[in-house]
Amino acid sequence: MSKPASFLSPIPLFFVFLWSTGFIVAKFGLPYAPPLTFLLLRFVGVLAILLPLVLVMRAPWPRGKIREVALAGLLMQAGYLAGVWCAIKLGMPAGLTALMVGMQPILTAMAAPLIGEQVRPRQWLGLVFGLGGVALVVYAKITLVGLSWQAIALCLFALLSITAGTMYQRRYCPQFDLRTGTIIQFAASFVAVLPFALYFESFTDIQWTVRFVGALAWSVLALSIGAIFLLFALIRRSDATQVTSLLYLTPPTTAIMAWLMFGEAFSLLGVAGMALAVLGVVFVVKQPR
Numbered sequence: 001m002s003k004p005a006s007f008l009s010p011i012p013l014f015f016v017f018l019w020s021t022g023f024i025v026a027k028f029g030l031p032y033a034p035p036l037t038f039l040l041l042r043f044v045g046v047l048a049i050l051l052p053l054v055l056v057m058r059a060p061w062p063r064g065k066i067r068e069v070a071l072a073g074l075l076m077q078a079g080y081l082a083g084v085w086c087a088i089k090l091g092m093p094a095g096l097t098a099l100m101v102g103m104q105p106i107l108t109a110m111a112a113p114l115i116g117e118q119v120r121p122r123q124w125l126g127l128v129f130g131l132g133g134v135a136l137v138v139y140a141k142i143t144l145v146g147l148s149w150q151a152i153a154l155c156l157f158a159l160l161s162i163t164a165g166t167m168y169q170r171r172y173c174p175q176f177d178l179r180t181g182t183i184i185q186f187a188a189s190f191v192a193v194l195p196f197a198l199y200f201e202s203f204t205d206i207q208w209t210v211r212f213v214g215a216l217a218w219s220v221l222a223l224s225i226g227a228i229f230l231l232f233a234l235i236r237r238s239d240a241t242q243v244t245s246l247l248y249l250t251p252p253t254t255a256i257m258a259w260l261m262f263g264e265a266f267s268l269l270g271v272a273g274m275a276l277a278v279l280g281v282v283f284v285v286k287q288p289r
Helices: 010-032 035-057 066-089 094-101 104-115 121-141 149-172 178-200 210-237 240-262 268-285
Strands: none
Touching: 010 035, 010 066, 010 210, 010 240, 035 066, 035 178, 035 210, 066 094, 066 149, 066 178, 094 149, 094 240, 104 121, 104 149, 104 240, 121 240, 121 268, 149 210, 149 240, 178 210, 210 240, 240 268
8 A cells, every 4th residue: 555645744735835836827927928839838848858867867768658658648737737728828717727627636536446546534524625625715716707618618628637647647657767757748748739739829929028938947847847746756655535635725825826926815715715725635635543
């Protein structure tokens, strides 16, 4: 049985911090580049950094699991990121996006028996608490006015993609070298996203501002390398339900960041929601004695 990571250990908490910056980066970067074009540059940046390191360090490539690792990457990188970024570009509010993607722990728990994992009653209670906390945090920012069905569909697609990718990787390829595995996943994601970017977008629409370059650099180093490495490490050590429950902490953390950086409102209701989300995660990840 895998040994779960402690909720209070640095790895899960730092992962939550890094993962929560995703919406902040989108707010900084999307005004200066189309979403799929931004993601292509992000994928290229990851490959440009990791590939030379892998060659120099002679990191081992996953034997007999390359297709499985690539498919997990297509779901967790290309599907999830493209869905979220395109939905935000089409006008999906960040709060509603966070709430919809925040359904992932519930979906993961429902599918847990498919990969031989069990969800205890206390964990189900924690999942419900976590979802309720997320809803309270983003309640004031949720609006359906002017929202297109395409944006909603893309957000749902992102939710299903990252849920399926997490489950698939946990079941079929939980153990692989993070350096070479990440290269495989981002290379596959680049190939998948490229034709859509070429058809729907134009590279001439990029505005190479300081803010855009900063957002791109953070996306590559902190999110696509740092956060993804931590996510893979957590998937190795813990059940899928426990890992995905940490994502309940993302919307509250993002809300605090948006309040500090952009002056966005953060009400007492949001504080209560954050506390409820934290309580929910504790219920899910705490092991019985």
